[in-house]
Amino acid sequence: MTGNKLRNLLALFRQRPLQARDKLFLVVIGGLFLLLAVYPLWGDSYSLSVMRDVLIMSIFALSLDFLWGQTGLLSFGHSAFFGIGAYVMALLTLKAGLGSLTALVCAMAASASVALLTGYFLIYAGVRREYFAIVTLALALVGQQILLSFANVTGGDAGLIDIPFLKFGLFGAEYTFDDNLSLHFLALVSAAVVLLTLWLVLRGYYGSILKAILNNEQRALALGHNTSAHLLIAFTVSAILAGLAGALFTSTQGIVTPELIGPILATEVIVWVAVGGRGTLVGPMVGCFLVIRMRQEISSISTTLWPLVLGVFFVLVVFVAPGGLATLVRSLTGSRFFSAGKKERPWT
Amino acid sequence: MSQVLLSAKGLKMSFGGVKAVNHVDLDLAGDELLCIIGPNGAGKTTLLNLFTGILRPQAGAISFAGRAMVGRPLYEYARRGIIRKFQVPSVFSEMSIKQNLEVALLGVGAGGAEAGAVDEILELIGLRSQADQTMADELAHGQKQWLEIGMALICRPKVLLLDEPASGMTKEETRKLAEMLLDLDHLSTIVIEHDMAFVRTLNSRTVVMHNGEIIRDDQFSVIEQDPLVGDIYLGRQ
Amino acid sequence: MTIIEITDIFASYGPVPVLVGVDFSLAQGEILALLGRNGVGKTTLLRVLIGLIKPTRGRISMAGQDLTGLPSHRIAKMGVAYVPQGRGIFPKLTVFENLMVGTRAQTGKKRVIPEEIFTYFPILKDRLDQPGGTLSGGEQQMLALGRALCGRPKLLLLDEPSEGIQPSIVQQLGVLIPEIVKTEGVSVLLVEQNLDLALRAAQRCLVMEKGSIVHEGHPDDFNDDKVVKKYLAI
Numbered sequence: 001m002t003g004n005k006l007r008n009l010l011a012l013f014r015q016r017p018l019q020a021r022d023k024l025f026l027v028v029i030g031g032l033f034l035l036l037a038v039y040p041l042w043g044d045s046y047s048l049s050v051m052r053d054v055l056i057m058s059i060f061a062l063s064l065d066f067l068w069g070q071t072g073l074l075s076f077g078h079s080a081f082f083g084i085g086a087y088v089m090a091l092l093t094l095k096a097g098l099g100s101l102t103a104l105v106c107a108m109a110a111s112a113s114v115a116l117l118t119g120y121f122l123i124y125a126g127v128r129r130e131y132f133a134i135v136t137l138a139l140a141l142v143g144q145q146i147l148l149s150f151a152n153v154t155g156g157d158a159g160l161i162d163i164p165f166l167k168f169g170l171f172g173a174e175y176t177f178d179d180n181l182s183l184h185f186l187a188l189v190s191a192a193v194v195l196l197t198l199w200l201v202l203r204g205y206y207g208s209i210l211k212a213i214l215n216n217e218q219r220a221l222a223l224g225h226n227t228s229a230h231l232l233i234a235f236t237v238s239a240i241l242a243g244l245a246g247a248l249f250t251s252t253q254g255i256v257t258p259e260l261i262g263p264i265l266a267t268e269v270i271v272w273v274a275v276g277g278r279g280t281l282v283g284p285m286v287g288c289f290l291v292i293r294m295r296q297e298i299s300s301i302s303t304t305l306w307p308l309v310l311g312v313f314f315v316l317v318v319f320v321a322p323g324g325l326a327t328l329v330r331s332l333t334g335s336r337f338f339s340a341g342k343k344e345r346p347w348t
Numbered sequence: 349m350s351q352v353l354l355s356a357k358g359l360k361m362s363f364g365g366v367k368a369v370n371h372v373d374l375d376l377a378g379d380e381l382l383c384i385i386g387p388n389g390a391g392k393t394t395l396l397n398l399f400t401g402i403l404r405p406q407a408g409a410i411s412f413a414g415r416a417m418v419g420r421p422l423y424e425y426a427r428r429g430i431i432r433k434f435q436v437p438s439v440f441s442e443m444s445i446k447q448n449l450e451v452a453l454l455g456v457g458a459g460g461a462e463a464g465a466v467d468e469i470l471e472l473i474g475l476r477s478q479a480d481q482t483m484a485d486e487l488a489h490g491q492k493q494w495l496e497i498g499m500a501l502i503c504r505p506k507v508l509l510l511d512e513p514a515s516g517m518t519k520e521e522t523r524k525l526a527e528m529l530l531d532l533d534h535l536s537t538i539v540i541e542h543d544m545a546f547v548r549t550l551n552s553r554t555v556v557m558h559n560g561e562i563i564r565d566d567q568f569s570v571i572e573q574d575p576l577v578g579d580i581y582l583g584r585q
Numbered sequence: 586m587t588i589i590e591i592t593d594i595f596a597s598y599g600p601v602p603v604l605v606g607v608d609f610s611l612a613q614g615e616i617l618a619l620l621g622r623n624g625v626g627k628t629t630l631l632r633v634l635i636g637l638i639k640p641t642r643g644r645i646s647m648a649g650q651d652l653t654g655l656p657s658h659r660i661a662k663m664g665v666a667y668v669p670q671g672r673g674i675f676p677k678l679t680v681f682e683n684l685m686v687g688t689r690a691q692t693g694k695k696r697v698i699p700e701e702i703f704t705y706f707p708i709l710k711d712r713l714d715q716p717g718g719t720l721s722g723g724e725q726q727m728l729a730l731g732r733a734l735c736g737r738p739k740l741l742l743l744d745e746p747s748e749g750i751q752p753s754i755v756q757q758l759g760v761l762i763p764e765i766v767k768t769e770g771v772s773v774l775l776v777e778q779n780l781d782l783a784l785r786a787a788q789r790c791l792v793m794e795k796g797s798i799v800h801e802g803h804p805d806d807f808n809d810d811k812v813v814k815k816y817l818a819i
Contacts, residue, residue: 012454205454208443212451215440222400222434223503224426224455366719387751389721435749436671486598489670489745490623490778515748516670518622518778518817542751543779583753 013204022203029282033192040181048180050296054289055187056249059194061272061284063241066198068270069279070207071234072214073123076133077140078242078269081111083261085243086250087147087154093164093251095153100166104247111243112236114139119235124228128217143261159257166251183252190248191285194241198281210234271310275317277326286325353378353536354399354430354507359408361394361560368394369405370560376507376536381529383547383568384540386557387581392540393435395557396509399538400432401425412507426455429506433513435540437492441485445475445495448484452499465502472528473498489516497525507536514543522546544582548572556581588613588772589634589740594643596626596633603629604640605796611740616766616773618787618804620780622817625793627776628670631742634774635667636660647740661690664739670748672729676718680709683717683732690736701768702731705761723754734765740772747779759785780807780817792816 036055040048064078085107092103122135147154154160165178166186177186201207212220213227220227250256259265268291276287294313298306321328354376361369368391376382384392397403399410401422410417412428440448449466470476473494475487484495493516500508514522526549529537541547547554547568554571556564558580564571571577589611596604603626611617619627632638634645636657645652652660661667666687674683681698688696703710706727712720717728726746733741743762747755759782766773777783783790784804792800794816806812 205450208447208451209454211443211447212440215442216438218402219434219438219440220451220455221422222402222426222432222438223452223499224423224457225451226421226423363719387721388723388749388754486601488624488628512749516623516745516778519780519813520817521623542749542755544752581751581753583756 012206012209013201015200015204025199025282029195033188036188037185040184045180048184050293052183052187052252053249054292055191056245056252057269057272057292058191058285058288059248060242060245060269061276061288062191062194062198062281063238063245064269065273065276065278065281065284066202066241067234067238068273069281069284070202070210070214071231073128073231073235074133074136074270075235075238076137076270077143077263077266078136078238079261079263079266080136080139080143081115081239081242082246082249082265082269083140083143083147083258084111084114085246086256086260087246088243089247090160090163090250090256091153094160094162100164100168100251104166104244107247108240108243111239111246115236115239116232119232119239123231123235126228137263137266140261140263140266144258144263147258147261154258155256157258159255161255163250163254163256165254166248177252187248187252190244194244195281195285202281271314273324275314275324277324280324280326283324283326290325351378352376353380353413355411356395356399357409359395359398359405359410361391361398361403361405367560369398372408372560372562374555374562376538378506378536379534381537381550381552382539383550383552383554384538384557385542385547385554385571385581390557391560392557393511394560396432396511396538396540399507399509400430423455426503427457429504430509431500431503431505431507432509433493433496433500433511435511437489437496439484439492439495439499442483444480445482445484445487446470446479448495449499449502452502456503469498469502472501490518490521493517494521505535507538508532510537510539510541512540512542514541514546519545523549526550544572586613587611588615589645589647591634592644592646594630594633594640594645596629596638596640598629603796604633607643607793607797609791609798609801611772611774613739613772614766614770615789616763616775616787618783618790619774619776619793620783620790620807620817621793626796627793628744630793631667631669631744631774631776634660634740634742635665661736662692664690664737665742666690666733666736666738666740667742668729668733668744668746670744672722672725674717674720674725674728674732676716678717679714680717680720680728681713683728684709684735687732687735690738698735699737702734705734705765706731722749723751726750726754726758734769734771737769738771740774743773743775743777745776745778747777747782755779755782758782762786780813784808 039051043051060082064075068074088107088110089103092098092106093100118139122132127135148156165176167174167176177183209225209230213225213230217227246260249260272288272291273284275291276285277283294309295306298309352375356372356374359369359372372395384395386392394403398405401417401420404418412430417425440451443451446466449469453465470479475491475495484492487495493513497510497513514525517525522543522545526546529539529550539550551568554566554568555562556571556577564574564577587610591607591609594604594607595602607630619630621627629638633640636655639654643653647663647665650663652663675686678686684698684702685696688698708724709727709731712724717725720728730746746758762773763786765771775783775787784807787804790802790804790807791798800816
């Protein structure tokens with residue numbers, strides 16, 4: 001019986017044959033990442049650090065897109081998991097002196113635990129949509145409050161500095177990611193791996209199941225899918241990825257502050273995903289890049305101007321391309337590359 | 349006569365003072381085809397909701413293959429072989445026809461084995477030519493019915509519960525559906541229907557519900573002649 | 586007198602063509618049945634007539650006025666009432682409130698529920714304060730029809746009114762619809778899969794196939810099995 005169960009589980013990740021649009025996706029993504037790989041050749045130190053931050057934040061964006069785009073559950077406080085990952089990583093490497101790999105795993109486990117605990121009570125109770133969003137917002141607020149309260153441990157308002165860089169031992173030799181080049185490739189490879197993994201997972205039948213639950217949960221239940229379990233798993237995986245992003249961020253930046261767990265970052269990540277195109281995976285990464293770059297340019301002129309510009313920009317996107325920029329691109333290039341094939345008349 | 353597969357005893361369900369199901373006893377054997385007819389509001393769909401776990405009876409018990417079913421999680425009903433078609437076609441609107449069927453297969457844990465089953469069902473429900481391109485939402489009402497029936501059949505149910513499967517179907521499609529149901533082996537079927545031509549073709553054991561109770565349980569040919577049934581439901585023929 | 590004239594209507598769902606040249610007209614006080622297989626465009630045609638879908642080509646004119654491309658609420662005010670498949674009543678509003686919504690299509694300042702509605706559908710009077718969602722399927726169909734009539738329409742678009750309704754009430758509808766037409770002078774375009782109802786109520790039948798009308802005839806024509814098989818078989 002377990003052999004059968006295992007076979008069915010593996011079948012979830014069985015891949016459909018590659019279609020034209022999949023090949024295009026891979027080509028475009030491949031080209032983009034290749035370009036980014038050679039970016040250090042002309043980018044200066046500052047630009048490289050910005051690109052690195054964007055790449056790591058894009059992992060955070062992917063984590064939310066996986067949840068929101070595929071299952072429809074909107075986590076309004078997703079920065080809670082990012083911040084947990086960041087702080088656990090920081091504390092374990094700085095104060096407890098743990099090795100990078102161990103600390104990384106613990107950081108992700110910490111995010112996962114919080115997600116499992118809160119998710120279980122919410123999801124199995126049938127909480128969805130707006131109500132789910134509001135409760136998860138509370139997570140970010142509570143998280144921030146806890147950090148500020150235990151200031152002697154967490155550094156309170158100011159946060160912590162001198163967080164050690166990532167250090168991995170490989171074949172006896174130890175490698176520290178502490179210079180621009182290695183950090184750049186660390187961020188690039190991490191983002192690429194997360195993107196490809198999510199893409200593969202969602203291409204398989206598992207993606208169909210999540211989409212079905214999003215579409216018509218009652219029907220999915222009536223066909224035998226344990227929808228609550230699927231949603232909880234998705235929520236937890238999303239939290240793990242957010243925690244990973246947080247941990248990477250703090251070990252590359254060297255500092256950690258309560259902003260990383262607070263509601264402002266939680267809102268920003270939603271904007272990245274919405275602007276880029278919910279459910280498209282690549283869209284949120286692009287959205288992340290655009291909005292972060294915009295913030296830097298605007299903030300260098302005036303810090304108070306940024307929230308206004310962000311608001312206006314968001315409203316514009318809602319009117320011009322409510323599905324996000326990715327869908328705008330889709331409609332501009334025509335349905336040739338992005339639809340499933342030539343549409344026939346609906347009658348037999 | 350095969351063994352009793354699905355058994356309901358003393359089922360009671362009220363909504364705010366209205367007795368939707370009022371002490372219903374029903375036994376269904378394996379391999380049996382049963383029709384439930386009755387006026388709108390008689391409690392037929394409510395009964396089906398009780399059989400599939402969507403509603404929890406306020407009194408009474410339901411057992412399937414000897415197991416008590418009341419209180420079990422919804423998805424377990426399908427996994428044990430109780431599959432349902434809803435009164436208003438309920439499919440995955442933003443997924444293609446083929447994907448709809450695949451999700452149905454995956455629900456009962458058959459995703460690993462049955463790749464050919466999808467093609468077979470597509471052929472049966474007559475939607476093969478548009479399977480990949482057409483979103484379920486774009487289908488006409490009757491085609492959605494067929495899709496949902498296909499999704500139910502692909503799960504290889506032990507008990508198939510169809511709530512008004514013929515609504516929105518042409519006369520020919522209705523005939524095809526009746527033939528298909530009569531051909532099905534190794535499963536029990538409960539059909540709720542208002543299309544008397546369809547029910548007449550099935551000519552099976554028929555149960556008449558009225559005000560939440562079962563008032564008649566007999567072959568359709570007998571029920572059809574019953575004056576009470578004519579009064580409350582069939583009208584003048 | 587022709588109440589509505591449809592000329593060369595084309596319509597699509599995005600890139601997919603659904604109606605490819607529909608022409609017909611409806612006389613005042615006429616009940617016209619629209620038959621055809623699934624997916625041929627019957628519901629789409631009704632939705633074009635009520636303005637939910639804009640035709641890509643063609644013209645709809647009613648009593649001399651051009652309805653093509655007008656928004657639905659304007660079309661409703663001009664006297665077209667639509668009873669969609671599945672009734673479309675508001676489950677959280679009471680029977681009374683549902684009917685009052687229907688009166689919005691009335692021209693004139695004061696909006697009243699016409700008493701005739703309760704003559705046709707006495708059961709609605711009994712259930713005035715009940716939420717629409719608690720009514721049985723047959724009662725909801727009565728409510729949907731009653732609501733449509735509250736607007737005092739000139740043209741009634743009925744999409745599968747017999748669907749999900751018990752046989753005795755379907756028979757009632759078969760008697761009621763012609764009666765309403767005679768008393769109110771309203772014209773009816775009836776989409777129906779239930780041939781018994783369609784042939785009993787209608788004076789003329791149109792058959793659609795692949796987005797256009799392929800046959801026009803008298804209901805008696807369809808007593809012939811061969812005709813039925815030719816146009817309505819799978």
